[in-house]
Amino acid sequence: MSHIRDRFHKAADKQVAEFTASVACDLRLYPYDIAGSIAHAKMLAKQGIISAPEAETITRGLESIKEEIEQGRFQFKTELEDIHMNIEARLMEKVGEVGGKLHTARSRNDQIALDLRLFTREAITKTLAGLKSLQKALVGLAEANREVIIPGYTHLQAAQPVLLAHHLLAYFEMLKRDAARFGDCRRRASVLPLGSGALAGVAYDIDRDFLARELGFSQISQNSLDAVSDRDFILEYESAASLCMMHLSRLAEEIILWASEGFGFVELDEAYATGSSIMPQKKNPDVAELSRGKTGRVYGHLMALLVTMKALPLAYNRDLQEDKEGFFDVVDTLLSTLAVFTGMISSLKVKPENTRKALERGYLLATDLADYLVKKGETFRSAHGIVARLVSYAAAKNKSFAELSLGEYREFSPLFEEDVSAITVASSIAARDVPGGTAPKRVAQALAAARKTLEEP
Ligand code: ARG
Numbered sequence: 001m002s003h004i005r006d007r008f009h010k011a012a013d014k015q016v017a018e019f020t021a022s023v024a025c026d027l028r029l030y031p032y033d034i035a036g037s038i039a040h041a042k043m044l045a046k047q048g049i050i051s052a053p054e055a056e057t058i059t060r061g062l063e064s065i066k067e068e069i070e071q072g073r074f075q076f077k078t079e080l081e082d083i084h085m086n087i088e089a090r091l092m093e094k095v096g097e098v099g100g101k102l103h104t105a106r107s108r109n110d111q112i113a114l115d116l117r118l119f120t121r122e123a124i125t126k127t128l129a130g131l132k133s134l135q136k137a138l139v140g141l142a143e144a145n146r147e148v149i150i151p152g153y154t155h156l157q158a159a160q161p162v163l164l165a166h167h168l169l170a171y172f173e174m175l176k177r178d179a180a181r182f183g184d185c186r187r188r189a190s191v192l193p194l195g196s197g198a199l200a201g202v203a204y205d206i207d208r209d210f211l212a213r214e215l216g217f218s219q220i221s222q223n224s225l226d227a228v229s230d231r232d233f234i235l236e237y238e239s240a241a242s243l244c245m246m247h248l249s250r251l252a253e254e255i256i257l258w259a260s261e262g263f264g265f266v267e268l269d270e271a272y273a274t275g276s277s278i279m280p281q282k283k284n285p286d287v288a289e290l291s292r293g294k295t296g297r298v299y300g301h302l303m304a305l306l307v308t309m310k311a312l313p314l315a316y317n318r319d320l321q322e323d324k325e326g327f328f329d330v331v332d333t334l335l336s337t338l339a340v341f342t343g344m345i346s347s348l349k350v351k352p353e354n355t356r357k358a359l360e361r362g363y364l365l366a367t368d369l370a371d372y373l374v375k376k377g378e379t380f381r382s383a384h385g386i387v388a389r390l391v392s393y394a395a396a397k398n399k400s401f402a403e404l405s406l407g408e409y410r411e412f413s414p415l416f417e418e419d420v421s422a423i424t425v426a427s428s429i430a431a432r433d434v435p436g437g438t439a440p441k442r443v444a445q446a447l448a449a450a451r452k453t454l455e456e457p
Pocket of ligand 1: 022026082108109112316318320321322
């Protein structure tokens with residue numbers, strides 16, 4: 001029977017033991033749990049709470065447990081509830097009674113808070129690297145297709161021409177904000193909770209600043225009750241992950257559309273597409289679809305933890321154990337989505353012959369024609385009306401703007417002259433020469449700026 005049941009006369013009911021155990025899930029915290037314990041033992045020795053040889057013995061024991069886990073030799077036991085007690089019990093088996101000194105001036109409540117913060121820090125480092133790789137892939141695709149123009153859409157109706165690079169850089173911006181959010185989250189996760197004990201602090205002369213330095217934290221928590229029950233850093237990660245998945249999902253949706261028959265703007269690499277079990281002609285964008293689909297479960301985990309926490313009185317409550325499964329799934333889902341997405345974008349083939357055709361369909365230059373009339377003295381509102389009538393005339397005749405004669409133009413306004421033929425897709429994008437606009441010059445600057453940010457460490 002586990003020592004935390006010493007006051008009881010009965011073993012836990014088997015179903016209860018299974019119901020309350022978390023080791024199947026939290027065993028992945030072992031590297032953080034061991035790192036935290038080693039720092040704690042070192043601090044206890046430095047403060048004279050345990051002896052230096054005792055700390056040595058404990059540290060060596062913990063290191064060999066780490067090896068056992070890594071080599072798959074460690075026997076995790078459900079009846080020992082969680083990762084903390086599994087490691088502690090094994091430590092006592094290995095080093096004897098002295099192992100029992102490790103938990104001096106500590107509780108599982110500040111221990112789990114520590115493990116989770118260490119895990120979060122590392123998850124953020126990996127997330128930032130994943131974001132950067134995807135940003136590089138987007139910039140690479142944009143650079144390789146600098147000249148390609150696509151219809152820009154509003155309401156998914158062809159609106160005005162834009163450079164494909166400009167469109168891709170929109171996602172670069174979203175990911176830049178995501179990275180900033182994860183960076184923020186890291187600052188708040190980097191606070192040492194150890195030393196808070198079960199809830200009230202500990203009755204030993206410990207050195208929390210030493211622990212913070214040992215474990216690479218920039219600050220120590222200021223209130224023990226808060227420190228053992230705070231999971232804001234997980235919620236922040238999950239919120240930032242939800243936003244990031246939303247961005248990936250939007251891009252996934254565009255890739256699905258662009259790869260469809262109707263658009264045909266891109267072709268997926270075979271390594272990033274799947275076939276159909278019945279329709280041999282299919283090349284399906286399942287990576288993009290699954291990325292879009294997985295967004296829902298990430299939102300779900302965020303909502304689940306917000307709800308779990310909303311009525312918890314201070315301080316630790318066992319409900320908090322429910323934080324982990326969802327959190328680990330959020331981290332795994334985001335990291336794997338970022339990784340496959342990067343491969344999918346890097347191997348995407350753009351089909352300019354199809355984007356060109358799409359530019360000819362629809363009346364993408366309508367705004368440019370209105371702007372033309374404005375420059376000749378018409379007010380924008382009446383120019384808008386003239387071009388609207390022109391569009392409906394051309395559509396009825398099944399003609400593009402380029403196919404209309406000057407005579408036909410002039411039936412709608414005498415301001416139309418020979419130079420109306422100078423309005424092209426190229427002149428349209430070149431005219432959007434404002435900071436943040438799609439003019440090739442501006443986009444080239446944006447691309448160079450993006451490259452530069454990516455080279456920063
Ligand atoms: N497995 C627990 C959790 O994940 C660790 C802390 C348990 N503390 C306690 N007093 N039962 O939250």
